[in-house]
Amino acid sequence: MRKLILREITLVSLKEKKARKFKFHPKVTVIKGENHTGKSSLIKSIYWAFGAKPKKVHPNWEKADVITSVRFSIENDDYLILRKGEFFAIFDGNYNVLGTFDKITTALGPYLSELFGYKIKLNNRNNNLITPPPAYFLLPYYIDQDVSWSESWSAFSNLGQLKNWRTNIINYHTGIKPNEYYEIKAKIEDKQLKIKDIENKKSVSQTVLDKLLAQFKSALIDFDINVFRQEIDELMEKYERIKVVGQRAKDKIIELKSDKLHLQNHIDILKNAVQELRNDYQYALKQPDAIDCPTCGHTYENSFAERFTIAKDEDSCQELLIQLNEDMKDIDTEIKKEYIVYQQNNKEASKIQDLLEQKQGKIKLRDVIQNEGKKELKDILQNEINSLKGDISDLQEKIDSLRKDLKEYENRKRQEEIKRYYLNLMRGYLLELDVNTMEEKSYKAITSKISESGSGLPRALLAYYYSVLHTMNKYGTSTFCPIIIDSPNQQDQDQENLDRMMNFIFDNQPESSQLILGLVELGDYKFEGEIIELKHKYNLLQESGYKEISREIRFLLDKSINL
Structure with a gap:
């Protein structure tokens, strides 16, 4: 599975004349800071740059109108994404502009889906088949401090844009229905739309032909x-x-x-x-x-x-x-x-x-001429209808063939293997995190909505998130993105349970993945990586370094706007 690694984030407010730049470790980066030091704003800005808006953003941060750029790599290829408001630009490692976008759903989303290898297509509220916006394929990687510790798969806003998305997205990410499944499904739906269009044309021609045949029945047409x-x-x-x-x-x-x-x-x-x-x-x-x-x-x-x-x-x-x-x-x-x-x-x-x-x-010459014209029209219509029937038949044969291919990815044995892998992880992780009161039926399905009381809920959700992430890492077919966890110390965890959670996060990090973790206090936990410490309250962005950093951002803006 391909991995996306974050390298660096740059934040600039031209309005406040402040800026900041942070580098990420390819393994673990801990962002440490007291409340109000901008820890969550920094974390939220990472996936915001990719077009996924967190559910809650501080109003002061929104007023600052921060321009964000993120350097990242996929395998051996380097990229940079820039966001200013609703404008996006993507560059390669040499600052060549690969694309500019002012729409997320119809422009940026399809581009990133190609870049990340996300082939899933789902129906929106208007029943149109579209590529899900970036929020849907970044969703399992982001555990937000405001909503994710009380409800799973809810960190980003506007998720109601797609119908019945939750089950489809979970099945896709975990490999139960991989890229190949959705590629074939999209081809089937495309051909079904073509059949529908041809059927409409055939219906019109058939209606005209039926009326013409009715006229023939009411006239004497047997002559030389x-x-x-x-x-x-x-x-x-x-x-x-x-x-x-x-x-x-x-x-x-x-x-x-x-x-x-x-x-x-x-x-x-x-x-x-x-x-x-x-x-x-x-x-x-x-x-x-x-x-x-x-x-x-x-x-x-x-x-x-x-x-x-x-x-x-x-x-x-x-x-x-x-x-x-x-x-x-x-x-x-x-x-x-x-x-x-x-x-x-x-x-x-x-x-x-x-x-x-x-x-x-009994036949007029006018009747003869009109009748000959009708005969010719009848032949044209009949030939057209036969041709359209042939097109429908060809498309239906292709659909039947694609459905046979689709069955390979609907294989119950394979799906049960993935579900069993998730369930075994979930059982073990709940024990490791000392969550002992949940009945197995409440989390057995990979699409379960985790429910638990008190301080056990954050630990149960953590077990669920990591079970899904490990399943994705093993069976998923698209790019694996960095795991971002903000403030795991929720619901007044006692020190013993907090230690369990922290050790669990570091010890069970999926193989070859990148982890970015936001904390108020780090404690004595061992990990391979670096620490970003935020010390200034209400001043995540600073005046020092603004001139140089803003010059870099202006260069990127000029290059992307003045193509």
Whole structure:
């Protein structure tokens, strides 16, 4: 099984001008600090950077608007994930941007599922098949101080996004239904959706075909199309000729009407000119032979020659007006001729209508043509339906084959082996943690909700978490993530039981796993790893080092935003 190892976390608040950087040991890192030193905020930020929001986050921490980056490795490959609000960026070990995301469920989640090897698909509340968001595949690794010591599988918020997720997620993580199971199941569901889509198309075609067949039953359709071939040829010939002649007449009428409009404009202009010349001539007749201009004082002649020129211009205009009126009559005549042609064309169309109504016995030529079209449509629909049936049959064969493959991963013997392994661990761990009052039926199923009273509940939950984690480590098929445990000293454990819990956590850490443990007091416990000690209350982030650390974060932001 592949392992994810956390290397380093960087926290920066540009708002408060504070920052902090912490390194993690590949085996065990103990984060030690009194209450209010920011221990839980640091721990919660680790998986928050991967898109999993803890159920409870301190409001002051949210106000600080902390940008978080986490360096991690999977096998021999190094990565870095950056989160600012709802923006995420993932880099490789050389700071090359592998992807940027502003949605968790539809963008970051599917990317991380590929990176971590999580192949599970589940239905959301809208019954759409999706990749579960990161919270679902990080859930078994995080034991939160606020909720995880009273209820299992509840450390993150918004888990109601998926329907009936708990059993599916537990079965997936523990290998009862591994990656291969969900890969095959996803293929089956994809093909079932395709079948549903094809069935809808087939249903539409079948409905049309049924209506068409019903029309055939109510009509006489048993005839030879060749009997009507000559009539059909004649129909098509007349139709083409009428279409050409009719369009030509229509175009000519439009052209003539346009010419008539222009001509009418010219006539109107001439009429105005004639009236103006006539007015000028009448005015000149009433004036003396010489006229003084009231404006400039110049004297103009009003001789017979001048008055004759005005009259001559009026005559010219009159002659032109007469000619234009003659042209107008010619255009009107042409328009009437073209309308006659157009009307004759309509008569030809009526002849085609009559031809369609001609009968051969009891059958009209129109019926013949329509029936041939229906026959052709019927053949097309029937061929389409047959083709769709073939597609459905092919898909169903593939589904049947995939279901046979699926049975290999539904093997009862294998599932019982995994469940028995979990149960044996649970029995032993409960004894080791001195939880003796729980009946086996209350924890026998790997999906059990652990219930116990008083100080025994945290120890029973710890036994359950470690039983599941060891089962995952042995039978799981995806990347095993770091185990993060915050504040195991719950429900006023006496010193003896607290020692049991602490020794249990260190001694039973799954093989090759990474553990990050948050504590108020460490005590004298032996482990291979390092300690991060937080000493300043209400000051997890500090001003010292802000300039250098913020420069690193700005570099990552600039690189991811300015691709």
